[in-house]
Amino acid sequence: MSRIATDMPPLAEFALRMGDTCLILGHRNSEWCGHSPALEEDIALANTALDLIGQTQLWLALAAEAEGRGRTADDFAFLRDVSGFRNLLLVEQPNGDFGRTVMRQFLFDAWHLPMLKALTQSSEVRVAEIAEKASKEAAYHLERSGDLVIRLGDGTRESHDRMQVALDFLWPYTGEMFFGDAVDDELVRAGIAPAPESLKPAWEAHVGSILAEATLKAPERSYAQKGGKRGVHSEHLGYILAEMQFLQRAYPGAKW
């Protein structure tokens, strides 16, 4: 499936994929604000959400610039419909319980950090600069989410079972991170981004060691849900956009 549902330059398409993934995960995490099981976790999740929204601004601004049609980062965030979004399916999955949110963050962070580290070597200097800044934040996110996965997985009977359920639920959405399409091929050729599959060994090694310490077991099945990168999403994204975009849709151009 390497059909490209876009006529954007590959760099713009890539920046949208990174930016949309950060935006949707940031929004999902922000849903916990005021609802986390402990005040300390509430603040930590909000910090993570803010880091991701900050990275979103950089990526979507780059997408706007690379597209060159006068759109802005805000236009991308607030005025596109579901099929225009390029985020990974993993990050749009509902928060579920706190354990699932932590597990989703960990599975994402374990991909995000090696991806950003590879991007610091990008031939495109604007990509390398964003990656340099974002990788410091991602390194902390990964440390924190990994520590939480270990503590909850190897915690009480109930926390262990909840983490295992979360892992089983999210696992089919992890494969998409490592599938390349025609856009990825062009990005690799131009030295802008690494081949998605090249990130898999590091991800598997890190996830494997954390899960082992957490006494959790990754599912055997290898079927992967995919489509997010070309705008084919699960039913959940529409609800996220309805909430996120309501103000700009109801009151176009509203500022504060």
Add this chain to the structure above:
Amino acid sequence: MSSEWPLWEVFIRGQHGLNHRHVGSLHAPDAEMAIHNARDVYTRRNEGVSIWVVRSSDVVASAPSEKGPLFDPANSKVYRHPTFFDVPDEVGHM
């Protein structure tokens, strides 16, 4: 849930401060997570360069009822303050 987690006292060494200062307390399941939580709760505005955490239950405090015997004897002992020396002009500001 947080009531099941032990309380930790947090000390931060600031950008310009030499000493770690007590900044508050928080809950965490263990020392490592306490450091993480302290980072997220107390250093989000770039306040710190180093964090200490210590279990609140490990802090030994003086008893308020002992206040008199402990501290009153230090009253009116001005000779314990080094204010009776003439500082030479060359020393400048101290």
